[in-house]
Amino acid sequence: MASRKIWITRDYVKCSGCRKCEIACSLFHENKIWPEASRVRVFMLVPGAEVPHLCVQCDDYPCAESCPVKALSVNEKTGAVQVDEAKCTGCGICIDACPGKIPHLHPSRKRILICDLCNGKPECVKVCQEGKWNALGKVKRRGSAASMKAYARTPEEITKELVINLYGEKGEELI
Amino acid sequence: MRGYAGKLLEINLTTQKTRETTISEEILQNYIGGRGLAARILWDRLGKKWETTNPLEEENLLLVLTGPLTGFFPGGRVCISGKSPQSNGMIGSTVAGEFGIELKCAGYDGLIITGQASKPCYINIIDKDATINDASHIWSKEGKETVKILTKETRTTLQNRYPRYGILKEPSILYIGPAGENKARIAVVMAKWSHAAGYGGYGGVMGSKNLKAIVAKGMGPLPEVADNERAKALIIKACKDCYKAELWRRWGTGGGGYSFGASTSSEPVRNWQEEWHDEKGYAVDKFEQRLWIKQYWGDFGCPTTCLKLATTKTGPFKGAITDNPDYEMQAFLGPNLGIFVPEENVYLSSLIDDLGLCGIQGGGVLGFAAELYQRGILIKEDLDGIDLKWGNAKAFAALARKIANRDGIGDVLAEGTYRAALKLGRMKGVDLSPYMVVEKGVSIGAHGIRSGKDFGSNISYACSVQAGDHTSMAGLPADSSGEISDVLHDSGVYCSFNTFALEEDLIFEFLDAVTGWKIMREEWYKDKGFRILQIQRAMLLLGGPDAKWNSERDDTNPPRFYEPLPTGPYAGKTTNRKAFEDSKREYYEAVGWDKKGIPKPETLRHLGLQDVEEKLRAVNIIT
Numbered sequence: 001m002a003s004r005k006i007w008i009t010r011d012y013v014k015c016s017g018c019r020k021c022e023i024a025c026s027l028f029h030e031n032k033i034w035p036e037a038s039r040v041r042v043f044m045l046v047p048g049a050e051v052p053h054l055c056v057q058c059d060d061y062p063c064a065e066s067c068p069v070k071a072l073s074v075n076e077k078t079g080a081v082q083v084d085e086a087k088c089t090g091c092g093i094c095i096d097a098c099p100g101k102i103p104h105l106h107p108s109r110k111r112i113l114i115c116d117l118c119n120g121k122p123e124c125v126k127v128c129q130e131g132k133w134n135a136l137g138k139v140k141r142r143g144s145a146a147s148m149k150a151y152a153r154t155p156e157e158i159t160k161e162l163v164i165n166l167y168g169e170k171g172e173e174l175i
Numbered sequence: 176m177r178g179y180a181g182k183l184l185e186i187n188l189t190t191q192k193t194r195e196t197t198i199s200e201e202i203l204q205n206y207i208g209g210r211g212l213a214a215r216i217l218w219d220r221l222g223k224k225w226e227t228t229n230p231l232e233e234e235n236l237l238l239v240l241t242g243p244l245t246g247f248f249p250g251g252r253v254c255i256s257g258k259s260p261q262s263n264g265m266i267g268s269t270v271a272g273e274f275g276i277e278l279k280c281a282g283y284d285g286l287i288i289t290g291q292a293s294k295p296c297y298i299n300i301i302d303k304d305a306t307i308n309d310a311s312h313i314w315s316k317e318g319k320e321t322v323k324i325l326t327k328e329t330r331t332t333l334q335n336r337y338p339r340y341g342i343l344k345e346p347s348i349l350y351i352g353p354a355g356e357n358k359a360r361i362a363v364v365m366a367k368w369s370h371a372a373g374y375g376g377y378g379g380v381m382g383s384k385n386l387k388a389i390v391a392k393g394m395g396p397l398p399e400v401a402d403n404e405r406a407k408a409l410i411i412k413a414c415k416d417c418y419k420a421e422l423w424r425r426w427g428t429g430g431g432g433y434s435f436g437a438s439t440s441s442e443p444v445r446n447w448q449e450e451w452h453d454e455k456g457y458a459v460d461k462f463e464q465r466l467w468i469k470q471y472w473g474d475f476g477c478p479t480t481c482l483k484l485a486t487t488k489t490g491p492f493k494g495a496i497t498d499n500p501d502y503e504m505q506a507f508l509g510p511n512l513g514i515f516v517p518e519e520n521v522y523l524s525s526l527i528d529d530l531g532l533c534g535i536q537g538g539g540v541l542g543f544a545a546e547l548y549q550r551g552i553l554i555k556e557d558l559d560g561i562d563l564k565w566g567n568a569k570a571f572a573a574l575a576r577k578i579a580n581r582d583g584i585g586d587v588l589a590e591g592t593y594r595a596a597l598k599l600g601r602m603k604g605v606d607l608s609p610y611m612v613v614e615k616g617v618s619i620g621a622h623g624i625r626s627g628k629d630f631g632s633n634i635s636y637a638c639s640v641q642a643g644d645h646t647s648m649a650g651l652p653a654d655s656s657g658e659i660s661d662v663l664h665d666s667g668v669y670c671s672f673n674t675f676a677l678e679e680d681l682i683f684e685f686l687d688a689v690t691g692w693k694i695m696r697e698e699w700y701k702d703k704g705f706r707i708l709q710i711q712r713a714m715l716l717l718g719g720p721d722a723k724w725n726s727e728r729d730d731t732n733p734p735r736f737y738e739p740l741p742t743g744p745y746a747g748k749t750t751n752r753k754a755f756e757d758s759k760r761e762y763y764e765a766v767g768w769d770k771k772g773i774p775k776p777e778t779l780r781h782l783g784l785q786d787v788e789e790k791l792r793a794v795n796i797i798t
Contacts, residue, residue: 016471016480019273020414023476026396027407033246034396035276036344043344045326047367048469048484048496095341104341107394131418131478133471154342166468167486170494174323 004120005079005141007148010052012162015135017042017050021124028123029116036107039115040124040136043155046174049162052136054124055081055102055115056152059145063114066097072114079141080117088112100152176200177401178243178689179208184283184305186298188384189233189290193305196287204692205703208242208284209254210267211666214710216287217265221258222790226719230260230376231358231383233291239349239389240285241275242668243690246397247406248682249413250670251276251475253349255372257380260360261536261591261616262642263722264715266375267665271474272366274347275668280393292385295356299329300391301336301346310387317529318352319368319496321388325350329390337394346392352531354579355382359589361536361578361618369498369528370474374617374644376591378531401691409685413677414478420676425470426459427481432505432520433458435621440745441629443511443621445549445565446542447612447735450623451743454515461517462499472498479673485521492522492568500524500534503645506621507538512545513565526572530579537578539618540592541571544584546610552603559583592618593722612733613643615715615724620645625736626745633755637730638762638772640711646671651758653765655696659704666707706782708766709774713787716773716796726772730759773797 022038030037040054057079064072064081071087072094074080090110095103103114115122128136163171183196198212206212216238221228228234238256245251253275259266278285281302288298295310313321329346337343347366354362355378362378363371381387400406418424436442436452444452463470466485473480482498500508500520508523509515527534547553548563555562559577561570577585587595596611612619614636622629622645624636631648638649639658647665650657663682664671674682680696687693694703718724732750739749763770767778773796779788791797 013469014471016469016473016477018473018477018480019475020478023410030396031403032396032399035273035280036394037396041344044367045330045345047322047369048472090339092339092341101342104343105339107340131414131480133480166484167494167496168488170486170496174319 003141004077006117006120007057007139007141008054008115008117008122008125009137009139010151011135011137012049012051012158013165014133015042015050015052016133017044018131018133020127020131021052021136024123024127028118037113039113041104043159045155045159046163049159049166051155051158051162052124053100053102053155056100056148057081057141057145058099058149058152062097062099063094063103066093068093071112075116078117078120081114082116083112083114085109085111098152099149101154102152176203177399177691178247179203180279180282180284180398182283183285183287184300185287185289186305186307187290188288188292188296188307188386191307206707207666207703208245209240209269209666209668210256210662211707212240212285213238213254213256213267214265214707217256217258217714218710218787222786225258225714225717225790226723226794228258229720230258230263231379233384235380235383237288237377237380237384237386238285239288240668241279242666244667244669244685245275246279246475247400247410247689248667248669248673248685249410249417250473250477250479250673252668252670253278254665254668255364255377256375257377260376260379261374262715263616263718264640265711266641266644268364268372268375268377269665269668270349270364270366270372271370271670272347273475274349274366274391276397276475277347277391277393279397280395281391282393282395286389288384288386291383295385295387297325297386297388297390299332300389301333302392302394313387314356315353318350318365318531319529321350321352322348322368325388325390333392346390348388348390350388351378351381352529352579354531354589355379356387357579357581357589358382359532359578359581360594361533361540361589361591362531363533365528365531368496369524371528371533373533373535374641376536400689402688405688406685409681409688413673413681416676417478417673420479423675424479424481427483427499428502429462429483429499429505430459431502432509435502435506435629436510439628440626440740440743441623442506443542443612443623445513446511446546446610447623448546449742450625450740451745452510452515454510457509457515457517466517466521477670477673481672487518487521490518492518495522495525497521497524497528503621504534504538507534507542511538511542511621512571514568516568519568523568523571523575526575530575532575532579535620536591536618537575539612540578540588540595541574543592543596543610544574544588547599547607552605552607553599557584591616609734612735614639614733615642615729616722617641617643619643619733623736624732625740625749627748628745632758633732633750634758634762637732637755638759640708640715642715649762651762651765653762654700659700659708662704662707663699702782705766706784709779709782709784710787712768712774713791716791717794730772
């Protein structure tokens with residue numbers, strides 16, 4: 001069987017800030033609209049500089065490596081990190097291990113949330129493309145993940161650069 | 176109850192105390208939320224003393240209300256209201272953004288803010304905890320600076336409260352700029368950098384309460400809905416319909432700055448002296464290619480994303496940032512001031528945002544002042560040396576700053592065109608009413624009626640319960656369209672711009688799926704929506720304390736709308752007085768008002784509004 005491993009690409013400049021990815025993700029996983037329980041979260045630390053923030057599937061998976069109770073594993077088909085909620089204690093060690101501090105706790109279940117790639121058909125990408133924003137895209141995962149891992153950065157780090165792209169010098173004053 | 180969080184939070188700024196309030200299901204079924212619920216709450220609390228309540232004093236309320244469809248129907252908004260310092264009635268003023276979603280996720284359908292803080296403060300709501308915090312460090316700060324400081328500060332508070340959650344998203348913020356702090360009647364409640372609850376003057380109401388900002392973050396889900404599968408299917412259907420409106424999505428209203436002048440002759444040009452221009456240098460492609468850095472920008476759940484992010488990266492106006500500007504800003508801070516340079520328009524829009532002034536009311540009063548300057552009624556000395564010539568963007572910027580700070584002539588102009596015209600008229604001994612394009616204290620939106628080619632009609636403003644508000648227009652037939660449909664959008668609280676591509680029945684289906692209430696279209700137009708309209712009409716007629724409207728005299732168009740259009744393909748066209756009187760009579764009849772425009776006792780009784788009838792009798796409006 002061909003590999004179903006994918007990556008979700010992100011193009012922050014194209015993000016409209018509509019947050020339909022958060023809506024789609026939380027409807028799919030939680031069956032309700034719940035932005036804070038969405039695995040993809042749109043940060044808006046500076047208006048206009050919206051950053052959809054979600055797992056990049058690093059090839060060395062530092063989050064899974066760090067988990068003291070082995071609650072995180074890698075899905076061999078899709079490459080996604082999967083969370084065993086029965087094992088997860090919500091300790092947050094994986095958050096610190098992630099170079100982009102991407103995982104976060106479910107607000108009520110207090111278990112870690114990480115993008116599971118919707119079994120290879122990510123809902124966030126679907127809605128983003130339906131609306132032709134294309135801020136999120138889906139590509140087949142090929143070769144080394146070194147460049148992909150570079151996307152694993154905090155919203156603060158990403159925003160700092162994005163505002164320069166959007167607003168030029170003025171951007172430095174805004175953050 | 177489905178679709179609602181089930182509670183309102185009441186915050187008394189005088190006593191610094193908060194308490195939760197619940198609203199009965201019966202009230203919610205009738206008044207829904209947002210504008211409708213605001214009308215009921217305001218009437219219950221202020222109705223008896225409406226005409227003596229000063230909108231800019233402690234006794235006024237500031238309501239921040241969501242609706243059941245907020246967060247579900249595409250395009251999240253929140254509705255701001257209270258007694259309006261512009262119309263002295265009530266205006267339901269909605270603003271886009273995530274604030275309403277955060278509030279519902281925190282467990283509240285809305286906020287009732289009463290009293291007046293003794294010093295500058297801001298309210299911070301994190302889930303069920305609301306605190307009133309000192310705002311002395313952000314008082315007098317402009318918009319972008321306020322957002323920057325508050326985002327940083329409240330994220331730290333949030334992170335400290337939930338230290339184990341990982342990195343948390345920013346809370347949502349409503350705030351005022353210097354104009355609001357100085358109680359300008361033309362100040363707005365802002366969100367993000369360039370979103371505003373514009374009509375009504377509620378920025379001034381916030382300022383009068385010493386309230387700089389309201390911040391909210393909710394960690395919970397949106398409330399449970401009555402039929403989740405149906406709601407999900409309706410969201411998909413509504414979005415698909417909206418996606419079909421391709422040019423609407425691509426340009427938003429940003430094509431209007433050129434086309435409403437060139438095609439329909441309905442754009443304010445030099446304070447409405449003309450409504451036509453054919454300035455191709457002001458066409459949408461110039462904005463798109465030179466200034467828009469995001470072609471699609473929007474708010475929670477919006478399929479249309481009609482906003483565009485604009486910035487000036489070079490030249491004398493470098494560093495300005497705003498959205499679009501949308502058509503109203505393009506018109507009022509463009510042709511209305513004799514400005515036809517996109518960069519200058521973006522600069523002025525960005526400044527107006529930062530000052531917390533309303534683009535429509537602010538652009539309206541700037542144009543009014545410039546016409547007085549053109550006519551020699553205002554001279555340089557009156558303006559502290561500002562050369563207020565048409566097209567002089569820097570001069571208009573300087574005057575806007577004076578207005579926001581109530582400095583010199585700005586103190587008079589901060590009252591808005593209507594009140595400024597009366598005061599300056601007395602000072603100069605000249606009747607200035609020919610130059611004021613206002614409806615009952617509210618500057619009219621940028622859609623003229625003289626050419627007959629725009630979407631408004633001769634009674635749109637004259638008979639509206641929200642006066643000059645172009646998003647709440649009276650129209651015929653009243654029992655299936657017109658203002659009662661605007662009441663629906665502002666009470667469900669979602670973006671009406673996402674309804675253009677939909678069948679209206681879809682909204683009632685949405686209401687049913689979310690709340691479980693089967694409200695029929697006819698029931699809305701003849702009963703529920705109709706009731707809200709009557710309460711708002713009563714408030715407008717009561718008015719006071721500084722201005723009271725006499726419908727026989729004031730249900731009319733501004734004098735300028737009866738002058739012939741001087742230029743363009745529709746030159747010579749104007750509002751026909753007889754046709755206007757005929758439409759007005761027909762409208763009064765359709766909405767149950769007598770020949771003078773007063774709600775008939777039987778209309779009110781039929782709707783169970785005996786308390787409204789009683790009040791109107793007590794002050795001799797019903798005789």
